[in-house]
Amino acid sequence: MTSTLSKLMNPAHKSVARMIGYSLTLGDFDGWQRFAALILARLSDRGRLGLAWAALTALDPEQIRQVTNTVLGGAGTPGVAFTDDHDEAALWANMATDDELRAYAWVTFNRLSPKEQADFLDATRGRDAA
Known part of the structure; x- marks a missing residue:
């Protein structure tokens, strides 16, 4: 029927x-x-x-990230900065996967001089995580 x-x-x-x-x-x-x-x-x-x-x-937020990263892919390697470095970095970070963000943050931080690392940590201490 x-x-x-x-x-x-x-x-x-x-x-x-x-x-x-x-x-x-x-x-x-x-x-x-x-x-x-x-x-x-x-x-x-x-x-x-x-x-x-x-x-x-x-879905929960982590599942949503997994699905969107699978569908859209990551940002890949950051491109050459044609404008302001901060603007280019922000654009890349908005497209990057969580794994890409962690990898580049870790490697970039370790590439800084000890003084630059200390300055970075001083600048970020006490700030709430986004």
């Missing part, structure tokens, strides 16, 4: 609903990759944004 709502549903939405069930059942990368291709073809921007919002709000 088909429900009234099912009879009124857009066929594209029905195919998306079926495919999410298949992807959940398979539970592998290929299934989710095929689901992504299907929703790109069958759903509007608004529909895809709604699905993304619902999925992201069901």
Whole structure:
């Protein structure tokens, strides 16, 4: 027996609903990759944004970072500074993954002279973490 709502549903939405069930059942990368291709073809921007919002709000912040880093990738190596060094560094840091930030911060700090390290630590002591 088909429900009234099912009879009124857009066929594209029905195919998306079926495919999410298949992807959940398979539970592998290929299934989710095929689901992504299907929703790109069958759903509007608004529909895809709604699905993304619902999925992201069901995750904790660390899971959200993992997903976005996987999808968007990291910032890679910082580029050559064509403008102010601080502006370029801030731009890169906004795109970097947590692992990239930690790696560059650690190596950069250790590359500073002992006096520069002490000055840096003095400047940052007592400041609340962001």
